[in-house]
Amino acid sequence: MVGVYMAKGTKADELAKKQKEISVAEFFEKNRHLLGFDNKRKALLTTVKEAVDNSIDACEEANILPDITVHITDMGDDRFRIIVEDNGPGIVKKQIGKIFGSLLYGSKFHKLSQSRGQQGIGISASVMYANLTTGRAAKITAKVHKDKPAYTCKIRIDTKINKAVISDEKEISWTGKEHGVKIEIDLEGSYMKGKQSVDEYLKQTAIVNPHLNLIYQPPKGEQIIFPRASEEKVIMPKEIKPHPYGVELGMLMKLLHASDKRTLEAFMKDEFSRVTAPVAKEICQNARLPTNLKPQNMTRQQAEDLYKGIQETKIMAPPTDCLSPIGESLVEKGMKKEINAEFYCATSRRPAVYRGNPFVIECGIAYGGNIPAEGTVDVLRFANKVPLQFQPGACAITKSVNETAWKSYGLSQSGSNTPTGPAVVLVHMASVWVPFTSEAKEALAHYSEIIKEIKLAIQEAGRKLMRYTAKKRRVKDELKKRSYIEKYIPYVAKGLKELLGLTESQETGVTKKLQILLEKKRGEVKDMSFDASKNVDFDEEFAKIGKEELEEIQQEIDDEMNGVKSENGNNNGKKKNGKKRNGKK
Numbered sequence: 055m056v057g058v059y060m061a062k063g064t065k066a067d068e069l070a071k072k073q074k075e076i077s078v079a080e081f082f083e084k085n086r087h088l089l090g091f092d093n094k095r096k097a098l099l100t101t102v103k104e105a106v107d108n109s110i111d112a113c114e115e116a117n118i119l120p121d122i123t124v125h126i127t128d129m130g131d132d133r134f135r136i137i138v139e140d141n142g143p144g145i146v147k148k149q150i151g152k153i154f155g156s157l158l159y160g161s162k163f164h165k166l167s168q169s170r171g172q173q174g175i176g177i178s179a180s181v182m183y184a185n186l187t188t189g190r191a192a193k194i195t196a197k198v199h200k201d202k203p204a205y206t207c208k209i210r211i212d213t214k215i216n217k218a219v220i221s222d223e224k225e226i227s228w229t230g231k232e233h234g235v236k237i238e239i240d241l242e243g244s245y246m247k248g249k250q251s252v253d254e255y256l257k258q259t260a261i262v263n264p265h266l267n268l269i270y271q272p273p274k275g276e277q278i279i280f281p282r283a284s285e286e287k288v289i290m291p292k293e294i295k296p297h298p299y300g301v302e303l304g305m306l307m308k309l310l311h312a313s314d315k316r317t318l319e320a321f322m323k324d325e326f327s328r329v330t331a332p333v334a335k336e337i338c339q340n341a342r343l344p345t346n347l348k349p350q351n352m353t354r355q356q357a358e359d360l361y362k363g364i365q366e367t368k369i370m371a372p373p374t375d376c377l378s379p380i381g382e383s384l385v386e387k388g389m390k391k392e393i394n395a396e397f398y399c400a401t402s403r404r405p406a407v408y409r410g411n412p413f414v415i416e417c418g419i420a421y422g423g424n425i426p427a428e429g430t431v432d433v434l435r436f437a438n439k440v441p442l443q444f445q446p447g448a449c450a451i452t453k454s455v456n457e458t459a460w461k462s463y464g465l466s467q468s469g470s471n472t473p474t475g476p477a478v479v480l481v482h483m484a485s486v487w488v489p490f491t492s493e494a495k496e497a498l499a500h501y502s503e504i505i506k507e508i509k510l511a512i513q514e515a516g517r518k519l520m521r522y523t524a525k526k527r528r529v530k531d532e533l534k535k536r537s538y539i540e541k542y543i544p545y546v547a548k549g550l551k552e553l554l555g556l557t558e559s560q561e562t563g564v565t566k567k568l569q570i571l572l573e574k575k576r577g578e579v580k581d582m583s584f585d586a587s588k589n590v591d592f593d594e595e596f597a598k599i600g601k602e603e604l605e606e607i608q609q610e611i612d613d614e615m616n617g618v619k620s621e622n623g624n625n626n627g628k629k630k631n632g633k634k635r636n637g638k639k
Contacts, residue, residue: 089179089493094132095250096444097183098243100494101136102126102252104176105237107440109140110263112235114288116143121267124256126245128273133188134243139236144198147205154181154194154237155209155218180239182211187242191221195236197228204228245273250443256280257599258434258441261388262380262482278599283387288378294486295327297372298337298364300410307357310349318352318360319345328370340366372412374405379484380439385418390591393478396422399518400480403511408503413485415504417511419519421464423589425476431455431465433472435498436482442496449497451481454508463516464523477519481508543568 091097102124113120118141125137145153157178181192191208203225210219247253256270260280267282301309315321322334329337338345341363343356352360380388385400400418407413435442435451446452452472460466460473467473489499498504547564550556556564 089176091179091183094242094244095246097187097241098126098134098136098245099250099252099255099443100176101180101183101239101241101243102138103255103440104180105136105138105239106256106259106268108177109138109142109235110259110266110439112142113140114290117287117290118142119265119267119282119285119287120263123269123271124252125271126252126273128245129240132242132244134241134245134273136239136241137236139234141232141234144233145194145196145235146198147196150194150196150205150207151209151218151220154178154192155211155220156216157182157211177237178211180241181209182213184239184241185210188240190240193238195226195228195238197231197233197235200232204231247274253278253599255441255443257392257596258436258443259439261392262384262436262439262441264384264388280596283391284384291376291378291486292373294373294376294412295325297407297410297412298322298326298329298367298369299407301326301361301364303358303361306361307352307354310352310357310360313349315349317345318343318347318349321349327372333367333369337363337367339363371405371407372410374412374414376486377405377412377414377484378439379414379416380482382416382418385416385480385482387591389418389420389478389480390589391593392597393420394424394589394592394594394597395420395476395478397519397522399515399522401511401514401518403507403514406503406507408489408501411485411487413483413488413504413507415507415511416480416482416484417508417515418480419515420478420480421519421522422476425478427476428474430472430474431460432478434478434480436480437488437490437495437498438484439482440495442498444494444496445491446497448491450500450505451483451498451508453500454505454512455479455481457505458509458512458516460516463520479512481511483508 089100091100106122106124109122110120121141123137123139125135125139127135127137129135154177184190184192191210193206193208195204195206197204204227205223206226207223208221210221211217212219245252253270253272256268256278257280260266260268264283265286265288266280268280270278270280272278309325310321313321313325315324318338319331319334322329322337323331335345337360338347341359343359343363347356379402382400382402385402386398389395389398389400398418398420400416402416403414405412405414433446433452433455435446435449442449442451456470456472458473460475465473465475465477483498483504488495489501489504491497491499543565546568547561550564551561
């Protein structure tokens with residue numbers, strides 16, 4: 055019987071023949087929605103975002119003030135050409151294929167310091183999407199020194215092996231360019247203005263990166279320039295080692311077995327941050343392990359004892375020079391540029407830790423002025439100076455905003471919903487490793503430590519807002535009381551004239567004295583009315599970027615309504631033709 059089964063083969067043998075290994079590129083080729091390419095509009099935005107983020111990171115790492123150009127050309131049939139050029143340090147020839155043609159290749163995954171990129175997926179995923187949707191290769195041009203020629207090539211991705219296929223390699227003269235990178239990608243996309251658009255992303259990027267000079271040519275309309283607001287270069291965050299509190303047991307075992315240190319004490323000092331010789335000895339003592347134990351020979355049980363010993367030891371929080379927050383003054387300045395409000399405030403929390411990773415939460419609030427009083431509060435979300443435009447409902451920032459009691463700060467709120475009122479809330483998280491909910495980097499994961507810090511930052515800024523709104527209410531009440539008194543002063547003077555037989559001039563004198571007494575007793579009232587001209591930082595044209603589509607839609611509605619009214623009014627008015635949007639009126 056055994057021989058029969060051997061001859062025919064088992065079902066397990068048949069199933070085994072169907073199983074095969076897939077590359078990471080093949081996986082994301084079929085699951086591109088995980089990377090932010092689930093529709094044409096997001097695909098266009100994601101590609102621009104990844105290219106711009108990489109350019110800013112490269113410039114900052116090379117201590118260069120970034121000058122970036124973004125050019126989007128509509129080629130028809132939902133196809134667009136995206137060209138992003140920077141003045142960064144450039145890329146050496148042998149790295150170009152790996153950076154643009156291999157998913158999960160980069161310099162930032164293992165580095166614990168704040169950066170926009172993390173996984174080494176973004177720009178190579180854009181190249182893969184372009185290959186899939188238009189069949190065209192991406193063109194890369196790079197120059198590393200003014201005295202050297204530029205190198206250019208075309209790149210496709212072989213998704214079966216997750217490697218670049220390079221063609222049309224050559225050296226060219228890039229006149230007027232000392233160093234930098236230019237990437238040209240043709241892809242299938244959709245361009246629209248308004249919320250969650252390329253325009254809105256670039257504007258928000260300019261708000262939180264004041265050292266950036268950005269020139270943007272959209273597919274429709276005139277060129278837009280986001281000028282550099284600060285000549286100060288960003289102080290690059292330093293790389294740190296992992297903190298013991300953030301290391302899980304499996305990772306600890308991996309580090310132990312890969313270590314070249316001779317003793318456990320030396321291993322703890324050299325592999326982790328904030329572990330001095332006394333702290334290393336205390337950890338070994340709490341773990342009941344000898345300090346001279348060889349790390350490579352430790353068993354799983356000894357590693358678990360060491361892990362428990364770490365948790366029982368009080369270790370200083372990780373250093374924060376690995377972070378580069380925006381800063382309270384620049385948060386306020388950025389909001390003033392886009393929002394013409396009557397009150398601004400910002401706060402930057404002290405560094406906190408989640409899973410051993412340090413992070414800083416910053417919050418800004420703009421209130422009143424030209425902000426609409428109706429509707430929900432706008433929430434601007436940022437992570438490592440990058441705007442988060444999608445999946446607000448899945449984000450820890452939105453959850454924290456909704457769970458804050460806004461009524462005490464002067465805004466309306468129903469239950470645990472987004473507050474309503476004339477306000478805009480900005481929240482920024484700076485961290486060595488941002489816990490995004492997916493590879494598309496659209497929302498923050500719901501870590502309790504992060505939510506707690508966001509709430510505390512909002513409450514801190516909210517208390518500043520509360521002091522302002524309370525003062526405004528007091529002034530309003532005072533003006534109301536004064537209006538009552540001022541209203542009856544003439545009647546009091548007239549009554550005294552009749553009782554005391556005063557002349558007309560004496561009555562006038564009594565009126566003036568009562569008014570002087572009112573000012574003396576009630577004191578001076580500060581003028582808290584909104585003056586739109588006081589905000590010298592406000593840029594009306596800048597504020598309109600990303601909002602034109604909403605205005606166009608409203609204008610279409612207004613035009614159509616006016617046309618209907620004229621027609622119904624029998625005054626020979628004709629209904630205006632609405633502009634076509636996506637083939638429909």
